[in-house]
Amino acid sequence: MQDTPRRSQKDRSETMRAALLRAGRKLFIERGFSATGTPEIVAEAGVTRGALYHHFADKEALFAAVIRAEAEAIAAEIESSGNPGLSPIDALILGGEAFLATMRIPGRARLMLVEAPAALPPETLADIDAATGGRTLEEGLRAAGVKQARIPATLLSAAYDRAALAIDRGDPPEPWHQALRQLVRGVVG
Structure with a gap:
């Protein structure tokens, strides 16, 4: 044996x-x-x-680790959505659509967009975002020629978050996708 x-x-x-x-x-x-x-x-x-x-250290530290793991999974989905040879604008749009798709995993929108802002300090969320999805969005905007990308990335992120919440509540996704495509094109101009 x-x-x-x-x-x-x-x-x-x-x-x-x-x-x-x-x-x-x-x-x-x-x-x-x-x-x-x-x-x-x-x-x-x-x-x-x-x-x-x-x-x-405590329940909040566990929660922050859960949120970080979710944010890393979301960022990985966004990063894997691009194809070599895409224009920067098309890559941004596909990345945004990947974000909306991954936010449809049951419970994820509530966890990331309702519970996390209510439970964690803003600086903790900012650190997590800067290392994950916020980073990917800023990099995409810079690749598309937006020089001061931090503020536009923050505003686009908020728009995508609102769309994810609306879709999670049952709104049809396509009107949100169309509006966000227009918004990205307008920001990149």
Whole structure:
């Protein structure tokens, strides 16, 4: 009989952290940040409260990690939406449409656009955005010739967020897509 190899402490730690992130994401979507307690999170993850505090300082730190992971997944979808040879404007438009598509994952719009702004300090959200979707939008605008891209990127991001919320509430996506295409073309001019 062969012995099963023992997993390293690092593997066990990464598994536990991933379980906490999955449990937190699920509960934050279902109940919202403020209505989710740490006892429910550890029960859902199947870990001890000590394990939670080993990986995260508190519930807010876990929530910030969940939001960062979601933002990274969104940015990866945006970045993979482009094709070599596209014009910068077309790449921006496709990236925006990829954002709207990925925001249709159940619970994501609520998590990112309702719960996150209510629970996290603005500077935390700004840091996450600067490393993920905000970065991709600024880079796209610069590639399209917009020299001072930060403010237009912030305004376009707000427009895309509002569209994602409207689509999440049940609005048909195509009118939002059309309006955003026009807005991008107007900003890039």
